Amino acid sequence: MRSTGPPPPPVPSGSSHLLRTINERAALYHLMDNETLTRVELRRLTGLAKPTASHVMSRLLESGLAVTAGRTTARQAGPKAEVYTVNADYAFAAAATLREPDGITVAIADLKGHEKASSAMRVDFTAVPPDRAVLNLLRRTSEVAGIDPDRIATLHIAVPGAYDADTDTIGHADIPGLSELRMRTSLEAELGAAIEIHNDVNAATVAERRNPEAAGGLVVLWLGREGLGVGIDLQRGLLTGLHGAAGELGYVPVSPDRTGADDPTFQDWLGAPAVAELGRAHGIEGDDAPAVLAAAVGEGASDFLDEYATRVAAALRLLKCLLDPPQIVLAGEIARAGGETLLGHVRDRAEDFGERVIPSAVYGDAVAIGALDSAHDDLKDRILDSALGTGP
C-alpha cells in the first residue's frame, strides 16, 4: 500500500553529480543546524576547500534556501566575513490538534522552527467534519500570518486515537465522524502538503524531546484529563505500531489472572474515573480528575496521594521492565496537577528506578507543541532530501 516497485538499494552509487549533491546537502544540514554560518565556518564543519565552500554557498543562495544576513563585526584583522542563514520563509510546517470538547488548534512554524502564528477554535464536529474544520482554520491562520498556504510543506495532526497509515483510518477515536474519514487522503488532495497523523500522546512525547535530559530515549506515561496513554520514543523515533495502536495501556487488564466479570483495565484503575473514585473515598472533591489531584496536593492528603502514586508506580514498573528506557516522563493534565508532590510519592514507590522518573519539561500544550516539532523535523528532512540533488 505504501510504495510500489522494488525498494532502492540502501547503498547509493553515482558520479560527480552525486558528489555535488552530497556536499550541498551537507552544507544545508550545517546551515539548518547552526543559525548563522560564514563561509569559513562552513569550511571548518565540512572540511571542504575554500573555493568549493564558496561555490556550494552560492548554489544555496541561488536556490533560495540560504540568504545573506549581513557581515561579521570584524574584531580580527582582515575583511568582515559575510554571514549566511537558512531562508526561514522558504517553506513552512503546520500542526493541528483535534480534541473533544476543546475543538481544534492550528500552528505554523517557519523553516527555522519559529512559530509564526497559532489559533484555536471550538468546533461542533457533528456539524463540521474534522478535515474541513482543520482546512478552514489553517487557511485563516496562514492568511493572518501573511503566509502563502502553498508554501506549507508539511502538516502534522494530533488526534485522540490510533492512526493506521496503511488504511488512512483512525481507530479508538471519540470524535464524531473521525473514524469514517480518510483524513490524509482528503487533506492531501486540498493542500499540497505532506500530511502525517499522530496519536496525541505520541505528539506530546515528541515535545518531551526538548528536554536535553531525555536525549537517550524516553517513555512517556500520559495521565490525561480523560484518557491514559504511553508514548515510546527510543533509539530512532517513535514506536507507533502496525496499526498506530502502540502504547494503548488503557486497554490492558490490570489483573489478567482474575477472571472476574468486571475485568478492570489500567484506564479504569489509573485513569480519570479511578481518580474521581479515589477522591470520593478519601473525601477530596474536584470538578474533574486534575482538580481532584490539585485539591489533594493543596490539602496534603498523603493517603490519597500514596494510593494513587502506588498505582502509577505499578504502571511505570511494567514499562520499565518491558522497555528499560533511560527516562520515564510523567506527563498529562493529572500529572501536572499532581506536580512535584505526586512525583515525589511516585518516586518513593518506584524504588529501584525512581531516579529515572522525571516530570514533563514542556510548558503549555504539549500535544500542540509536539505536533509542531514533529512537522518541523519532517520539513527539514524533506528539504534536505528533495530541494537539492536534482542537477543535470
Next chain:
Amino acid sequence: MRSTGPPPPPVPSGSSHLLRTINERAALYHLMDNETLTRVELRRLTGLAKPTASHVMSRLLESGLAVTAGRTTARQAGPKAEVYTVNADYAFAAAATLREPDGITVAIADLKGHEKASSAMRVDFTAVPPDRAVLNLLRRTSEVAGIDPDRIATLHIAVPGAYDADTDTIGHADIPGLSELRMRTSLEAELGAAIEIHNDVNAATVAERRNPEAAGGLVVLWLGREGLGVGIDLQRGLLTGLHGAAGELGYVPVSPDRTGADDPTFQDWLGAPAVAELGRAHGIEGDDAPAVLAAAVGEGASDFLDEYATRVAAALRLLKCLLDPPQIVLAGEIARAGGETLLGHVRDRAEDFGERVIPSAVYGDAVAIGALDSAHDDLKDRILDSALGTGP
C-alpha cells in the same frame, strides 16, 4: 563511556575519493547481497557506466574481498561473462552461547553466512570462568575448521541475563561468576574481534527474522525451559533498553492492584513453575515444563491447555496493546512442546489479534542460530564500513 569527542555530522561531505568509496561500497553491498554477480549485473544494479563497473570490480579483486568464480555458461550470443563472488574466507563471524546447565556452544560462519563449524561443551562454571571457556572452545573449533582465529572479526555471545554495554556487566544472570566478569573487555583483549553480548531471548528473536512473514517487525514471547522473556524487534533493530534489561516480562507482577504478600510475577504465573503446578492440578506429569506440555498435548488434556493458553494470551494482549507488533511469535522450549495444539488454543483466547500470533519458524537451537546471524550481520556491516574507503 562509548565514544569520545564530538559526534561526526550525520551528513557527510568529501571529494572524488569519497565518490570512489561510495561506489565500491555499493558494489560490495550488491556482491554480498547476490551470491554471484557479473559485471553486467553490477552495472544494472548500480547504474554505473561499463568502464566504471569494470574498474570497481578490479579494485574489489585486488583487495581480496571479491574472487572470480568461473564464467557464465553462455546461452546467448557473445563471450561468456566472468562471474564474481564475495571471498567467503575474507573474514569470519563467530557466535557463542552460555547456558546453565547445558554449558557453552560455539559456531563459526564465513562472510557468506555459511556455518563452517560448531561445537558444544558441558562446562562447570565454578571451575572454569565463562570467558576462558568460550575462548578455549572457540580456538579449538576454529582449529578443527582450519580457520585462522585472527580472521574472526566478530564474536556475538548470547547469555541468560541483561547485558549492560556501558558498564560491560551482565545482570540477572544465574551462571556462576558471570556477573563479576567484564566479558567484552577481557575477550576483546585476547581476540582481535569485535565483541557483542546479547540476551539469549534477544538472540532467539534475531533468529526469527529468518521468517519472511516477520519482515515488518516482530515480538517474541519466549517460553523457555526455565525462564520467560520477551524479544522486541521493531522498526530498526532490537530494543535492548538502557541496561539491556528490556523484555524482562518475568519480573512484572501479574496483579499490581492486589497488594498481597505473595505478589506473583509473570514468571510465577506463566513460567516453568506455573506449568509444573498446573500439571499437578490436572494430573499431568513430566520431568520438566516442556515434558508436561508434551504430555498434555499427547493426552489431549484440553482443560490444562485452555488454562495455560489463557495465561499466555493475557501476556500477548499486554504486548499487543503496548507495542502493536505486526507479528507475535510464540517460541521457546515450552511453546515448541505445545506445538500447533497450544498455538490453536492461544489463538482462540487471543480473539481480535489471534491471526498475528505465529509459531517459531526456527528449527534447532534458536539462541545459537540467532547469535550467529547477529554476528554475521555485524560482520557484513563492519566489512562494508571499514574494508574500503581508506584510499589516498
Next chain:
DNA sequence: GCCAGTGATAGTAAAATTACCTAACCAATA
C-alpha cells in the same frame, strides 16, 4: 555436415566532462 558470415554481448581504450583541491592572488582591516 562443414564453414564463413552476421549480429549480439563482454570487455577495454581514449577522450570528454564534472567537481574537487592546491596555490597564487587581490582586497580589506586591525
Next chain:
DNA sequence: TATTGGTTAGGTAATTTTACTATCACTGGC
C-alpha cells in the same frame, strides 16, 4: 604590515560517453 575573507587559475581524480576489439551463437550456403 600582517592577517583574514574571498576569487581566480591550473591541476587532479573520478566519472561518463563514444568507439573499438574479441568472443560466441546462430544461420545459411556449399
